[in-house]
Amino acid sequence: MPKNRIFYDLFESVAETLATMGKELKRMVEESDRDKRAVVVSRLEDLEHKNDEATHQLFTELGRNFITPFDREDVHALAMSLDDIADCIYASAKKIHFYNVNPNETSIQKMAELIELGTKEIQVAVNCLRDMKHLRKMTESLIRINSIENQADDIYDLSIEKLFQVEEDFKSLIKKREVFQVMEKVVDKMEDAANTVESIIIKYS
Numbered sequence: 001m002p003k004n005r006i007f008y009d010l011f012e013s014v015a016e017t018l019a020t021m022g023k024e025l026k027r028m029v030e031e032s033d034r035d036k037r038a039v040v041v042s043r044l045e046d047l048e049h050k051n052d053e054a055t056h057q058l059f060t061e062l063g064r065n066f067i068t069p070f071d072r073e074d075v076h077a078l079a080m081s082l083d084d085i086a087d088c089i090y091a092s093a094k095k096i097h098f099y100n101v102n103p104n105e106t107s108i109q110k111m112a113e114l115i116e117l118g119t120k121e122i123q124v125a126v127n128c129l130r131d132m133k134h135l136r137k138m139t140e141s142l143i144r145i146n147s148i149e150n151q152a153d154d155i156y157d158l159s160i161e162k163l164f165q166v167e168e169d170f171k172s173l174i175k176k177r178e179v180f181q182v183m184e185k186v187v188d189k190m191e192d193a194a195n196t197v198e199s200i201i202i203k204y205s
Contacts, residue, residue, distance in 0.1 A: 007069050008130045010058045014082050015126035017051045021089045022119030028093055029103035029112040037103070041093045048090040055083040069129075070200045078126075078200075081193035085122070088186040089115065095182055099175040107159035111152060111183040118148045118190040125197045132204060138197065145194040152187035156180055 021044055028040040058079045062068065068075050092115075096103050103109070125141040128134045159180050167173040 005069075005130075006061050006065075007058065007075060010054050010061070011078065011082070011126050011129065014051055014054045014058075014079075014086075015123040017047050017054070018082060018085055018089075018119045019123045021047050021051075021086060022116040025089050025093055026112045026116040029096070029108055032104065034097070034100070037097055041097045044090045044093045048086050051083060051086040055079050070204055074196055074200050074203075078193060078196045081189055081196055082122070082126075084189040085119070085186060085193065088182055088189055089119075092179065092183045092186060095175070095179050099179065101175055101179050105176075107155055107162075108179065108183070110155050111180070111187075114148050114152050114155075115183065115186050115190075118145055118187055121145045121148070122190055122193055125194065129197065129200065132201075135201060138201060142194045142198055145190050149187045149191040152184055156184040 024040055024044050024047070028037050028044075031037045031040065058075070062072060062075055062079075095101070096108070101108075103112075121141040121144050125138050125145070128138040128141075160177065163173060163176055163180070167176065
């Protein structure tokens with residue numbers, strides 16, 4: 001394992017930002033005041049930019065360092081999937097706000113809850129990459145992420161089915177469907193990150 005620990009530092013920074021973004025998204029959908037929700041969207045934008053900078057630095061270090069802590073393709077895949085999670089969380093908040101969708105719907109609330117839980121598990125798994133001494137803890141987080149993704153799929157399917165049954169306004173239907181789609185995509189990207197971490201564990205444990 002290389003002495004250069006910059007990759008771990010950057011991945012842990014990104015994972016911490018994601019956990020904060022998950023918490024902020026949950027806070028946003030629980031807020032009834034649209035102006036206050038706008039403040040949270042602004043915070044999420046700042047966090048997404050912070051994450052972009054860290055991801056860019058990861059790619060810079062990948063090009064600069066011949067030796068990496070694990071396979072270069074895994075470094076790249078993990079960085080991309082974590083960046084995608086951040087992008088989709090911010091996109092979820094933007095769509096809810098700009099479309100003026102009432103987030104006080106059970107499906108949106110539950111999806112936000114799963115996203116918050118998922119980002120916490122991502123942080124646990126990523127933080128354990130540094131020394132690989134907590135394989136059971138990592139594996140348990142990956143299993144929980146997979147469970148979260150399955151739950152999100154079920155909620156998404158039921159939400160879309162219900163939406164087409166009860167929503168009579170075509171514009172509202174499109175707006176809500178896009179919100180459900182992007183929130184479900186967040187959890188899909190979490191599973192991608194979990195799969196990459198699992199690949200690293202298999203290779204190096």
